[in-house]
Amino acid sequence: MSNASPDTLTNATAVLVARRPDALASLARHAEAFVIPGAALLAGLGVFSAFLVVLGKSPSAFFLAVYLGGFGSAFSLDNSLTHASPLLLTALCVALPARLGLVIIGGEGALVLGGLAAASIALPLHGMPYFVVLPAMAAAGALVGGFWIGIVGALRTFRGVNETISSLLMAYIGIALMNQLVEGPLRDPASLNKPSTYPIGDAYRLGNIPGMQVHWGLAVGILACIACWALMERTTWGFAARVAGGNVRAAQVQGLPVGKLILAFTFIAGACAGLAGMIEVAAVQGDANASLASGYGYTGILVAFLARQNPLAIIPVAFLLGAIDASGSLLQRHLGLPDATVQVLQGILFITILFSDTLYGHIKWLNPDLWVRARP
Amino acid sequence: MSDKFRVSRRQLLKSTAAGVTMLASGGIEPLSALAAGTLTVGFIYVGSKDDYGYNQSHAEAAATFKKMPGVKVVEEENVPETNAVVETMESMINIDSASLIFPTSFGYFDPFMLATAKKYPKVEFRHCGGLWTKADPANTGSYFGYIGMGQYLNGIVAGHMTKSKKLGFIAAKPIPQVLLNINSFLLGARSVDPSITVKTIFTGDWNLPVKEAEAANALADQGIDALTMHVDSPKVIIQTAAGRGLYVCGYHVDQAALAPTKYLTGANWNWAKPYHDFIEEKLGKKPLGQFVRGGIPEGFVKMSPLGAMVTPPARKQFDATLADIMKGGFAIIRGPMKDNKGNIVVPAGKIYPETAIELEKMNYLLDGVIGSTS
Amino acid sequence: MSGPAAIGLWGVPLALIGGAIRVSTPYIFVGLGETITERSGRINLGQEGTLVFGAMIGYGVAIMTGSPWLGVAAACACGAVFGLFHGWICSFPKVNDIAIGIAMMQLGVGLAIFFGKPFIEPAAPHLPAISLGWWSAVPQIKAALDVNSLFILGLALALFLNWAFRNTKYGLMLRVVGDSAEAARAMGLNPNRVRLYATAIGGGLAGIGGAYLSLYYPGSWNEGISSGQGLMAVALVIFARWNPLGCFFAALLFGGAGALGTALQSVGVTQGYYLFYAAPYVLTLIIMTATSSRSDSLVGAPGELSITK
Incomplete structure (x- = not known):
């Protein structure tokens, strides 16, 4: 260009x-x-x-650091992309319900429970082929995450509970549940000073995209953004959701199934965050532990709002955030600035x-x- | 195909680096470490460098090398135990040419540090607290301090000072390092009076000020009159407990200034010692230690000076025990010992000195501790 | 003199009461502030950032001047500036108040940590406590009833707002603007100006909440001082349906439930503490689910509020 x-x-x-x-x-x-x-x-x-x-x-030193750390080399670019990849999915967790006018801020809970579910299902499937275990983990993560945010949607539909506050509460509850399970019944006794589940095993780890130092989660995230965009812009469901988001009463007068739309979209949203948790387990951690709750869910809210809830715009915004994050390292080391x-x-x-x-x-x-x- | 690509990527990295060196002739000094003969050492902290606790104890040690000739220190704080730490290590290696890296939080060890070490075999990695084995990459190792002995000494002083015979321990998570500290504190107190108990409250995470203050209040309500802790920043606990009139024993760094009339003593890190050894070895091109441990005799751990309110009998036993510990090989875990569920966890006749590797896998709370490991 | 006697299981209800009094104050101030803001038709999620910045600046000023009350004043002033900024930016058309709030949260927390490093180690003078437990000989009860004047101020403020929303000109203005900007304009009011002031007051109160955290309980500045209290307080406003007294009681309930996890461990109920720590969240969710219904979910909601539209 x-x-x-x-x-x-x-x-x-x-x-x-x-x-x-x-x-x-x-x-x-x-x-x-x-x-x-x-x-x-x-x-x-x-x-x-x-x-x-x-x-x-010196601002010039700062710009140099951002350039070096975020974009300046293949290595930094990879860093930025790695930072961006979980944000793609957690941002979708906010952007999809937003089209219905729902403000969901609890993706973090779906992420940690999705990750926990993925790690748990890998154990009994040990010995099965890669192409069975990985999809099973993804399905488990997405299902549990979808279920978790789906509850938020159900509470909204059936009881009129405000989704913003219930999703925040559900995030805290989800993280507590994960901690309890990881330090209690699901703990691998060999995970000494870092309580974790049993490792999923090296055979089932999600590797890097060939030629890059970035795991496949990036590709999954981008595909999910495109798929969600298609869902929103190219399907009747997406159209119905946008109508309902614009004006619930009008949508009901039109006979649109607003309740079902809310359930479906919150489920898909949670599934995206759950999938992010599964990727974090399969590509990064190798087991489920407290580090799953490292704020990707909350940063996703910001990404979604900056992208104006447009699934395609999430991709560049997440990359920008990833680059800034990645350059944060150099701001600390070269400019002597605090984190x-x-x-x-x-x-x-x-x-x-x-x-x-x-x-x-x-x-x-x-x-x-x-x-x-x-x-x- | 992919190999070829990688080479070109490395070249790209190099050329960018060169370009940047030219660009950066002014304000900053990135890549100055590329100057021949300089050893760049990277320190990575999981929390803030100024937490007045665990991370500060490392950062203060790191700061002592900033003026050392031939050594350049690069640091990063608040690095989470995720991919972020891999990126930080790689960035230190690729951009700052770090050749010795100290990731100081437990969660960095497996898989992050081990994987990075495999990728960069020429860089030395030494991890704080990890249970390193010979199966791990040759360029890795771990170091830690036997601070349990410090908690034992804390327990002795607290055991003398308590009137209610009930002590408290506020901890983050039931992991071996923490459990050993709790048990050591109990055993120290019980060496004074075997009827003493230690009530434990787990807060669930390493830095939760409100919960830590609530825990201190809850313990005070239960008649506990002296306590210690294992969280990242003990300041809130020390202030709250002292405010309720409790004696406190500190942890990580000396915090006597916060409660001069209530701070009995404290178990403090002295990381400058192992860091100094590693850096000297690296500069002298000698092989670096791979499973480095040390306690009070080796200078890894120090005690805060005893407070003025500490009674003469307490001082006497403290000094005598400290002298014994200084001889090395001191053992407090001696069978038979039961855990607080009634199981024998250390059989009769079995003695574990502070150096015993088994202690780094501790998964029980001894009889006398009120608390649960899950 | 021997140490205080143990009070055994009585420690649990006592801890809940004491915890409610000790822990609730930041929720009360942020919640009341946010109630004013939301009644005007705006939501400010940036209160979390304001709270943390207030905690830092209050602590810092108290250290530098030796007066905790000056610290509270500084925190309040800085909070008001944050609020003004949010209110000003959101007065431009098409600017999303929720999104700006999240960005302000990031900025507020970032600035607090950035400038707060020198204040982590020194000890600041604390706000004094008022001993309401003078009638009791039991030290635990005395301790639980050590009440900070900010708590009492919070109660007074809740009562005042409850009255003022209904019975004063300003209360009416606020509500009209919050329910319909059109109607407000028809009455000759400038909705943006009312919202600007409402957000500024909300921010100022959140700043006070932050100063309470660092200057009274837990009484220290560090980077983890808030575990999301500011965000949670905003949620409690919706829970309390924009009612100041409801907000006060929601904060008490939330603070009390938060003491459950440590209190139970102190009496020997030691397993499953993560779940007990989640009690405030579970309790809030249950009460909300039980008291909401499909039809009247928006009772009390200001008509202009984006989050409930």
């Missing part, structure tokens, strides 16, 4: 304009989706640089990006109407 000369771009635009009179307007409309968040990102980096200057640190610097940076960036939502339709040269009117 970057090597396209201005001429080619102009020519391409000309062709588009010639083909469809309102193409320029449509281009402007789509450009908005890139120009605005991009500008917000730059503005956020500017604010953070000012913060650094006030503290007597919380990354949190400050993320907070500033997210606020500027979210704030930029207000600019849509307000930037003159990106306004489609302007281009339509300008048409000869």
Whole structure:
């Protein structure tokens, strides 16, 4: 893209304009989706640089560290992608119900229980072939995760319980349950100072994508994002969900099965988070233990909101977050800044990006109407 | 195909690194460790470097090498026990050229450190607390301190000072290192008076200030008048317990300043000792220790000075026991011993000195401890 | 003098009462603040960040000035600034208040940890306790009834808000704006300005809640000082259906249930402590499920609130 000369771009635009009179307007409309968040990102980096200057640190050193740690080499890119992969699935846990107007913030619980279920089912299946055990683990993780968030959906449908608070409560309960089981009945006595379940065994570990230092979870996450996008945008169910999310009463008048939609979407959402837990067990930990609860579920909320609940937009947003996370290492080591610097940076960036939502339709040269009117 | 790709990736990494060195002639000094002859040592902490507890005890030791000629220290705090620690280790190796790495939290050991060590055979890894065996990669090892002896000494002082004969122990999780500490505290107290009991409360995680304060209050309500702890940051427990009028024995670092009239003594780490040995060995191109342990005699563990309120009999027994411990090979776990469910866990005649590997697999609480291992 | 006698199983109810009093105050302040904010039609999930930042700044100021009350004032002021910022940003069209709240949570916690490093080790002067247990000779009861003045202030505030929401001009303004921005505009009110002030007050109260954490109980600043109390308090507001007194009692219930896990272990019920620690969450969920119903789930909900739309 970057090597396209201005001429080619102009020519391409000309062709588009010639083909469809309102193409320029449509281009402007789509450009908005890139120009605005991009500008917000730059503005956020500017604010953070000012913060650094006030503290007597050099912003250029900071940018170098972000570049080095997040993007600068194949190694850093891999790091960023690894950081991003669990976020893809936990963000889906927020984005899918959001289309129905539900704010679910408890993906963490589904993730840890999904991971625990995956590790537990691997034990009795020991000795079976890889292609049996791995799908079984994935199914167990997704089922348990789906069930967990499905409860939230059911409470909402049948008892009118607010899903935001119940999902948060369910997350705390899920983590407590996992801890109790991992330190009690499911504990491998040989897991001494780190209470864990029995290991799933090296034979059943999820490996890396060939040529990369990133496990297959990344591919699963991207596929899941695409599948969820297709579900939302290309199926009747997705359409019904969007209608219901826009206006429940209207949806009910239309005869849409709002209750069923809520149950289905919360189940799928939880399944995504449960799958993230299974991947964490199969690709990273090798067993289930307390480290499953390391905040991916909560970071996913942020990713989903930044992606404006669009499953496809989750992919670049998760990558951006992963890169910032990955560069946090270097901020500590090379700039002597505390670990919380990354949190400050993320907070500033997210606020500027979210704030930029207000600019849509307000930037003159990106306004489609302007281009339509300008048409000869 | 994939091999070829990997080579090109390594080249890419190298060229980027070179480019960056040029870029970075100004403000910062990344990659300065590439200068020949400098040993870059990486320290990784699971919590904050300034937690006034476990992580700080490591960070303070690491800080003592920052001025050492020929040594460069790189550190990272709040690294979770997930893929993140692998990335941190690899980043230290690839970007800072670290050749000696100390991951200091237990959960880093398996699978993360072992896997990374296999991938980078030229880098030395030494892990804090791991139960290293010869089957593990040759460039790995572990180190730990016999701090149970410190808790035994804590128990002696607390045993003398208690009037209710009931002591308390606030702990995070029932893991071997913690169980050994609880049992040692009990045995120290029982060497003073065999009727003493130790009531244990597990909070479930390493840093939960509100729960730790609640635990201290709950113990105080039950008539406990001296306690100690094994959590990452003991400050809240020390302050809450002292506020309720309880005596406290500290852990990790000396916290006497928090409660000068209530702080009896404390079992404290001195990680500078093993780190110093490893770094000297590495600089001298000697083989590094692979299963390094040490207690009070070796300087891995130190006691906080006894508080002014500690009575003469307590001082006397403390000093005498400390002198015995200094001789080395001190043993407090001596059969027959029963756990608090009535099972014989140490048969008659069996004696485990502090160095016994079995103690690092402890999974019971002795008779006299009120608490449960699950 | 011998040490205090053990009180055995009585320790459990006593711990629940003592725990309710000790642990509930941050929930009360964040909850009441958030009730004001949500009554105006906005939700501020950033209260968690405000709470943690308040804890840090309150502790730091108390160390530097030697006065815990100045610490509380500083925490309140900083909280109000956070609230103002949230309210200001969300006054722009199309900006999502929930999302901004989550980002502010990140920023608040990040800034608190960033600037809080030097305050972890020193000890700050604590807020004084008022001894309401003077009538008892039992030291445990005395200890359980050591009440901080902020707790009493919280109760007074809950009562006041309960009255003010119904009986004052400002209470009415708040409710009108929260229920329908259209109606508010028709009455000549500026919804954005009312919400700005409501969020600022909410933030200020959350800051006080944070100062209580670091300056009274557990009475120390460290990076794990909040295990999600700010977020949970926001949830309790929905649980209490935007009713200030309900909020107060929800906080008491939640604080008391939170003491169960340690109290049971102290009397020898030692197994399954993770499950006992989950008691406040389970209890809240059960009560919510029992008291909600399909039809009246939104009773009391401000009509403009995005989370219940």
